Amino acid sequence: MQFSERVGYIVWVSDLKAARTLEKYGSVHYMSRKMHYVVMYMNADRADETVRNMQRLSFVRRIERSYRNEIKTEYTQGVPDKTRFYSL
Template identity: 35%
Template sequence: MLVERQGLAIWFQKMKNVKFIKKYGHLVYVSKKMKYAILYVDMEEVDEIMNSLKKLPYIRNVEVSSKPYIKTEFESVKAEDEKEYDYKMGI
């Protein structure tokens, strides 16, 4: 059974606080230079986890990823006005 997941971008103050963030979900990436982490959580628990993370004193900001809401199916439609060029025309 596949569970739908949502990404959270979490900005924190110090690197030692990353170990406390791990218990809220699946930690995927941590940037030491910019001090943020990417955490994946279940879709149903996003609001609860986001509110509990914002209450922590060492968290500066929490943002939700918009990836699940972006259309990822693309259509390959040729434009009707697209012209076929004859490259030997000028010779």
């Protein structure tokens, strides 16, 4: 089974009840009730078209792309760990 490339977006909304309709544009990962935003993922090949359609919705304030998958998560041990010298 081949998984398609996914892209994350943060959608700032004015109405959380209406934000439930965003599920038809992609998979909703998280909805913040306090700060009024939705974290969602969608297919990368149709992301531009989907974002244009979502911006037309009346409850969408702005849409930001998430760069979480582009952040380096592999770390090197370039600097020696000094915590072992100060242990009890």
